[in-house]
Amino acid sequence: MNVTDTSITPTDLGGYASEEAESENFLSYPKGIMSWLVTLDHKRIGILYLICILTAFFIGGMFALLIRTELLTPGATIVDADTYNQLFTLHGAIMIFLFIIPGIPAALGNFALPLMLGAKDVAFPRLNLMSWYLWLIGAAFTVFSLVNGGADTGWTFYTPYSTQTDGAIISITMGVFILGFSSIFTGLNFLVTIHRLRPPGMTWFKMPLFLWGIYGTAIMQVLATPVIGITMLLLIVERTLGFGIFDPALGGDPVLFQHFFWFYSHPAVYIMILPALAIMSEIFSVFSRKHIFGYKFIAFSSIVLAILSFLVWGHHMFPSGQSELANFVFSALTFSVSIPTAIKMFNWLATMYKGEIVLKTPMLYALSFMFLFGIGGLTGLFLGSLAVDIHLHDTYFVVAHFHYVMFGGTVIAFLAGLHYWWPKVFGRMYNEKLGAIGAAIIFVGFNMTFLAQFVMGSQGMPRRYYNYIDEYTIYHHISTGGSFIMAIGFFLIAGYLLHSLLKGKRAPANPWGGNTLEWHIPSPPPYYNFKEAPTVGDPYDFSELEWDDRIEGYVFRKAEGSA
Amino acid sequence: MSKKHSSDGAGHAEHPKWMQHHFDTPSQQFASSKMGMWLFLATEVLLFAGLFCAYTVYRANHMDMFVFGHQFLDVKWGAINTCVLLFSSLTAAWSVRAAQLGQKGLMIALLFITLLCGGAFMAIKYVEYSHKIHDGLLWGTKYKPAGHAAEVIHGEEAHAAGELGGAHGRVDEGHTEAEQVAGIEAAHGEGAAEAPAAGGDALATDGAQAAGAQAAAPAAQGEGVELPADVLAIDVAERSTTLPAAIGPRGLVPVAEEGHDDGHGAGHHWEGPIPDNVHIFFGIYFGMTGLHGIHVLIGMIILGWLIYRALKNDFSPEYFTPVDLGVLYWHLVDLIWIFLFPLLYLIG
Ligand code: HEM
Ligand SMILES: [Cu+2]
DSSP: OOOOOTTSOTTTSTTOSSHHHHTTBTTTSSOSHHHHHTOOOHHHHHHHHHHHHHHHHHHHHHHHHHHHHHTTSSSOSSSOHHHHHHHHHHHHHIIIIIIIHHIIIIIIIHHHHHHHHTOSSOSOHHHHHHHHHHHHHHHHHHHHHHHTTOOOSOTTOOTTHHHHSOSOHHHHHHHHHHHHHHHHHHHHHHHHHHHHOOOTTOOGGGSOHHHHHHHHHHHHHHHHHHHHHHHHHHHHHHHHHOOOSSOGGGTOOHHHHHHHHHHHHHHHHHHHHHHHHHHHHHHHHHTTTSOOSOHHHHHHHHHHHHHHGGGOGGGGOGGGTOOHHHHHHHHHHHHHHHHHHHHHHHHHHHHHTTSOOOOOHHHHHHHHHHHHHHHHHHHHHHHHSHHHHHHHTTBHHHHHHHHHHIIIIIIHHHHHHHHHHHHHHHSEEOOHHHHHHHHHHHHHHHHHHHHHHHHHHHTTOBTTOSOOOGGGHHHHHHHHHHHHHHHHHHHHHHHHHHHHHHHOEEOOSOSSOOOSGGGGSOSSOBTTSOSSOOOOOOTTOOTTEEEETTTTEEEESSOOOOO | OOOGGGSOSSOOSSOOTTSOTTOSSHHHHHHHHHHHHHHHHHHHHHHHHHHHHHHHHHHHHOHHHHHHHHTTSOHHHHHHHHHHHHHHHHHHHHHHHHHHTTOHHHHHHHHHHHHHHHHHHHHHHHHHHHHHHHHTOOSGGGOOOOSHHHHHHHHHHHHHHHHTTHHHHHHHHTOOOHHHHHOOOHHHHHHHHHHHHHHHHHHHHHHHHHHHHHHHHHHHHHHGGGHHHHHHHSOHHHHHHSOOTTTSOGGGSOHHHHOSSTTOOSSOOOSSOOOTTHHHHHHHHHHHHHHHHHHHHHHHHHHHHHHHHHHTTOOOSSOOHHHHHHHHHHHHHHHHHHHHHHHHHOOO
16 A cells, blocks of 8 residues: 555545445455455355466467467477477367357446346356356366367367367367366356346446346346357267267268357357447446447447347358358348347447547547548458458458457457456556557557568458468467467556556545446445445446546536445 | 355344344345256256257258158156146145145145156166167167168168268168258268278178178168058057057167067068168167256255255245245256156157
């Protein structure tokens, strides 16, 4: 606690009334490692998730660097071809199933959702803890495949290769199955929480848009994930018992596997992006100091996206031999997805228009999100066009597309959300200048890495290849260079965030001037969240908020009933 | 679990021990639990949906495979099991009523009967499964029908596997259904490419039988053109219990009637070409009933746990949520069987 300005009372800092009351903050009460491991507090479970998914992100990131290094030159560079196959498989599986799907909902959402809703906890705290443990078990299975011979199918596990290769397919698919249940229980918990635990006055249209996004996400988590569950089970019995349903040699249909897989995995990409869009809706409004534009449109577009996401899976299978009619319909439906997406984009633009834009770190990430996700979404439309996709399918163009949406979209939004809620979660401010530098490095590194992949992809460089012809060398050089720059950015971010935990300035209750309920309570929040049911107002009305220089944060002009 | 910090800061002065701190009222807690359970049931339905979908796809493309395969299922046992589960749903629902009225003894008795029904269901499934295993009527690579008629099946298959692609044309002659000719989509397209490695396996093991089968087959094949129509015309119950000679290999007449060892005499066989890949039907059969069986077991564990808690006096007319939810789960398990039974046993 390096408080230099003595004129400030502890009351203002973080918003606690007394030192004694402050010991009630959820980080310090109750104490002991066991109290964390069996905690039922959504905020603590959020932190447990955060630690885990960041670990997964680190491991997946290391694999990515190895992949990029290997691709620096044609032919063997640092690993052999089999190892390379395992690297991209594990990179994909870890990033998708361990990091990005649970990422925003389970880590940030667990922390923020009940607070923003004004609830004391999620509806089923024990189930919440259980899904964290399921995550751990699923992660163990997934990573176990690494030492158990490695999996080399790619994260899509396409049959018949996945039923024939010697790799450790069973453990990794078992991991995916278990992680699926972890995700289902998180979604189920959030759905019930949002339906049943809203305090008096929190009507559907008073809910912060983050909750609408998480709500749409939860629908997909609950309704799509069981299908990957059964798909993975079928794949396992196919391998262990010789089931034959997906095996063409036995009269089975491998394309059926692709249908099953994408029936989950396309909604899954919206499980990844919807929470990201949800964070954006908060940040654009708060950092433009302006009421969100088109609240209802944004809210409903989340639900529409959730529904449409179930209808477009076939766009991953245009060249698979599915019927032409199916191709046609899936292509048309794919285009329709861009409507709700664009609704959000334009509403954010309109929110910023004539706002007082505050370029703090979360907002820098938000702006970078708009740019990157814009490119990602638009190139998705290229891929959704039948004729174009025949050329681009399974090339680096697709790789670049989904990195622009998943990394440029979801990971950037995750970083935005992390920086946005960091002071609330840990009660510490990070170094703003380093935050801005980190965001800039990531932005530059990212574009270097993946713009180059658009170019080589459109020129025909296939994905998942170990070797390539010399003509592509220059693009691979750029791409690998960019990935190293990004790595530097991430180490910088990890550095200043960890540093802030130890040495950071105490965070005020409301550093950004948000008006959703979590900013009405101290930082870090007390373990019981709200002493009495909070008064619910318009979450995007900033007229009552005032910057206070003494505490370097915002205060509510009308005295609020904060704890 | 750490109850320490779950005590509420604001403090509800006194509340029943089953009331959780983060809910304001018992009815809020009940409504939340119930909604959670319904959502969970939705995910269970979707878990099965994958298998129902596989069923639909294969049945639409290979109706004859299903018609042929389903004769080997025993409608009688299936029907008995359906009745057992329907009855158990009644006792389960009744136990909730008893819980609401605070009739503890009745509730426990009804839950116990429900549990017994679950046990009976599993016992019957065990009988059915052992017959299938004995006859080698299993999935994929484990599909090795025993007995004379089985040889016919094998022979056809080995032949088909040997030629693949080309073989389809020959087999298809025997079918009147258009989809047999047209519906060989990607599966077979890819199959032709993939087959040599794995298909060679079937060829090697069954080659010997194939030769014998070929001798027996021609007659059947010649007249087999009408087969699907024949099959469709036959009364379901009749076909399944006493298989007409013209339809089914005698050796596979339902075991419950004749015992499964003694029926493998020479003589009758399926007229017309035996459909390819009948093992897919059995794969789907075992996949669906197996996953369902696992759910019955889980349901039985839940019922046992409810009985245990009821004996501990945990439930009262004010609080019986677990009974309500556990029984909901049991109903779902029943409901899935209600779909499985006609889809698998009563194909026509
Ligand atoms: C406007 C929105 C989008 C459209 C129109 C779109 C369209 C497509 C299409 C057509 C493909 C298939 C390309 C091929 O394999 O030939 C594809 C691949 C992919 N997309 Fe998108 N997409 C969109 C948004 C997203 C989002 C938001 C994400 C994730 C956050 C995402 C993740 C992916 C992934 C992971 C793949 C490749 C999967 C693989 O084959 O490994 N997409 N997209
Ligand atoms: Cu997709």
